[in-house]
Amino acid sequence: MKEARLDFLRELANIGTGHATTALSQMLNGRLFQLVVPDAQMLPFTEAAEYMGGAEQVVVGIFIVISGDVKGHMAFLQPLESALVLLRLLTGIEQPELDELGRSALQELGNIMVTSYLNALSTMTNLLMVPSVPGLAIDMAGAVWESVLAGAQVTDEVTVIRTRFSADGEDIEGHILFLPDHEDFEKVARLFGLGEL
Amino acid sequence: MTEVFVNMGEISSSKNQGILTTVGLGSCVGVALYDPQVKVGVMGHIFLPQSRPNDPQAPPGKYADTGIPAMIEEAVRLGASRSRLHAKLAGGANLFPNLSMSSTSIGQQNINAVVEHLKKHGIPVVSQDVAGSHGRKMRFFVENGVVTVTAIGKDPVEI
Amino acid sequence: MAKTVLITDDTAFMRMTLRNVIEKNGYQVVGEASDGEEAVALYQELQPDMVTMDITMPKMDGITAIKEIMKIDPKARIIVCSAMGQKPMVLEALSAGAKDFLVKPFDAERVVESLRKIGS
Numbered sequence: 001m002k003e004a005r006l007d008f009l010r011e012l013a014n015i016g017t018g019h020a021t022t023a024l025s026q027m028l029n030g031r032l033f034q035l036v037v038p039d040a041q042m043l044p045f046t047e048a049a050e051y052m053g054g055a056e057q058v059v060v061g062i063f064i065v066i067s068g069d070v071k072g073h074m075a076f077l078q079p080l081e082s083a084l085v086l087l088r089l090l091t092g093i094e095q096p097e098l099d100e101l102g103r104s105a106l107q108e109l110g111n112i113m114v115t116s117y118l119n120a121l122s123t124m125t126n127l128l129m130v131p132s133v134p135g136l137a138i139d140m141a142g143a144v145w146e147s148v149l150a151g152a153q154v155t156d157e158v159t160v161i162r163t164r165f166s167a168d169g170e171d172i173e174g175h176i177l178f179l180p181d182h183e184d185f186e187k188v189a190r191l192f193g194l195g196e197l
Numbered sequence: 198m199t200e201v202f203v204n205m206g207e208i209s210s211s212k213n214q215g216i217l218t219t220v221g222l223g224s225c226v227g228v229a230l231y232d233p234q235v236k237v238g239v240m241g242h243i244f245l246p247q248s249r250p251n252d253p254q255a256p257p258g259k260y261a262d263t264g265i266p267a268m269i270e271e272a273v274r275l276g277a278s279r280s281r282l283h284a285k286l287a288g289g290a291n292l293f294p295n296l297s298m299s300s301t302s303i304g305q306q307n308i309n310a311v312v313e314h315l316k317k318h319g320i321p322v323v324s325q326d327v328a329g330s331h332g333r334k335m336r337f338f339v340e341n342g343v344v345t346v347t348a349i350g351k352d353p354v355e356i
Numbered sequence: 357m358a359k360t361v362l363i364t365d366d367t368a369f370m371r372m373t374l375r376n377v378i379e380k381n382g383y384q385v386v387g388e389a390s391d392g393e394e395a396v397a398l399y400q401e402l403q404p405d406m407v408t409m410d411i412t413m414p415k416m417d418g419i420t421a422i423k424e425i426m427k428i429d430p431k432a433r434i435i436v437c438s439a440m441g442q443k444p445m446v447l448e449a450l451s452a453g454a455k456d457f458l459v460k461p462f463d464a465e466r467v468v469e470s471l472r473k474i475g476s
Contacts, residue, residue: 023439027461046204055221056334058349063293104369111367111412112460115439119459122442131440133366133414135293139349142221143332146205147292150224150245150303155252155259295414 006159008189009178010040012121013161017176019120020113021165027112028089028167038163038176045158048145052175053079055142062110063135063148066118068128070188072180073152074118076110077144082172083109089167098138107136117176125191152179200336203227203240206259210239210271217337222288224304226261226311226327227335229285230268230320231342232277238339239272241265245303246310261310269318284315285344285356286325287335294330304328324356358405358433358475360386364395364421365410365437370460374408374437377464383471392416396424399432406475408467409454411438411445419445419452426453433474437462 017038041051049055060083062076078086083106087096090109096102111134118129137144149158158177165172180188200216203209205225209217217240219227230239241258248260257267272282289308301309308327315322326333326346334347347353361383365371368390375385387402389395392409393416399407407425411418418436425432434454438445441459449457456470 023461026463046206049205049221061292063296065296065298101368101372104367108367108369112439115412115441115460119439119441128442128444130442130445131412133295133412135296137292137330139223139292139332140221140334142205143223143290144221144292145223146221146225146244147223147290147303150307151293151296151298153245155245155249155255 009159013038016117020116023116040161049142057141059141061137061144065132068130070129070184075148075177077175085170208241208258211339220334222333226288226307229337232281235276237275237277239268241268265314283323287346289327360404362387362404362407364389366413381468392421395421406433408437422452
């Protein structure tokens with residue numbers, strides 16, 4: 001049961017992140033941008049914060065509510081260093097600051113990332129998945145994770161898709177959480193010919 | 198001095214010495230229960246207000262309704278007296294304020310639930326650093342009952 | 357030829373990016389709105405030749421803003437610039453009155469191409 005669910009989410013992740021990465025590389029104007037195959041893991045939710053390098057590490061988190069045919073939530077989290085690399089590549093500023101414009105750029109990056117992911121899934125399934133205005137938090141990993149999980153009402157395990165990018169010689173990390181509501185996840189699974197997951 | 202880290206949903210306790218610490222309080226509420234006479238301290242990291250039927254294996258400390266009684270029981274087990282116990286709270290923030298997913302944020306719901314259950318058991322909240330939109334780290338020094346709260350970019354505050 | 361543009365996007369960074377592209381190509385940005393409500397108000401005040409419109413915004417979303425602006429001016433030239441590119445949304449925007457729909461991220465040429473096409 002669990003394996004099937006994980007495999008299915010991995011499949012969705014491949015499609016979604018591929019699309020999102022194309023979008024991201026377009027935003028970074030011709031920088032070499034390779035996607036390393038996404039790795040999906042099912043984590044007991046208490047381990048989620050440690051997964052990203054410790055509950056105290058500073059991370060950048062984008063969080064959206066999904067509405068439409070598939071309801072739920074989605075989050076994109078990155079260690080701060082990775083987010084700063086993307087910010088540098090995006091703005092051309094060597095030492096980008098996390099001032100209002102910097103935060104705005106990070107928000108837009110995350111927004112395009114999750115929306116492109118949803119667009120890909122939507123095209124595949126013909127189900128409408130509408131993202132909300134995104135929320136942005138730059139804070140301790142533990143705090144961001146638990147706020148995402150509580151907001152999405154996830155009480156058990158969470159499937160995290162870890163993606164690694166390489167841009168301009170730099171290694172960047174990002175974590176995507178696609179958290180559809182249970183009934184809607186079943187809806188998507190059934191479309192792929194998968195029974196009760 | 199031993200420092201014990203209390204994860205989401207966990208409850209830890211100590212007597213006379215040690216530091217109970219919880220890192221990364223976002224919407225969760227960190228609760229420090231203390232009996233100053235016998236120096237018994239219990240810390241919990243509450244995730245959601247109410248336990249649910251679809252999570253029967255959940256550790257009691259995950260939800261306010263099961264967590265508060267469990268914490269009190271643990272304190273009593275170590276020799277604390279209910280009438281002497283007091284509580285200090287931290288957390289219950291809303292890290293994504295512009296999302297407004299419900300009229301009351303989860304963080305605020307957690308604060309309300311924790312306060313309600315403590316009141317039900319006659320335990321006063323003597324100080325707190327709650328709400329807002331930033332994450333917190335809470336350290337509870339069992340030797341003297343001091344609790345410090347730290348947020349990124351801010352100096353530690355004693356509550 | 358249509359020259360003035362009102363930019364609408366809830367992200368300051370995107371407004372700045374669009375402004376740079378638009379101004380570099382000979383157009384004049386006469387105003388910036390950060391939500392649909394502001395866009396409608398500024399449209400009435402500034403009467404721009406063209407409008408770029410995001411969809412996902414607080415207070416009033418882009419589709420509603422398009423409808424409101426079209427009520428004020430049925431000849432309004434609105435170009436949607438949004439990350440949300442799912443077909444039902446594109447169709448809804450176009451039937452509400454938008455003249456073009458650009459999916460983010462878009463390159464500068466695509467924006468300019470749209471402005472030229474819609475503006476003539």
